[in-house]
Amino acid sequence: MLVEDEMLIAMDLQFTLEEAGYQVEGPFASLDTAMKADLASVDIAILDVQLQAETVFPLADRLAGNKIPFIFHSGHFDKYEAMDRYPHCGLIAKPSTPNEIIRTIERRLEPSE
Secondary structure (H helix, E strand, O other), X not given: OEEOOOHHXXXXXXXXXXXXXXXXXXXXXXXXHHHOOOOOOOOOEEEOOEEOOEEOHHHHHHHHHOOOOEEEEEOOOOHHHHHXXXXXXXXXXXXXXXXXXXXHHHHHHOOOO
């Protein structure tokens, strides 16, 4: 699942993920549309923290409640707040490289012991 409100970044992320063999649900540009998405086929989510005038935290709560791992990909967030609220989330600061994105996804999808 990809949630990003900046079209060029969303397209770049989608391309990166599809090139790495992932099927992308989205991109969703608003919290409202992302909240309506069916999570049944979602294995992991990449979330921009700030979507226009709202944060993505309600969706992060929904994902956490469904035990779906997620990664915050943002240039506008307090990493300490994110880690306090979601200690098991991944964090990637913008700008990032395709390799950073894929490595972080792979780490989040590794089975925990």
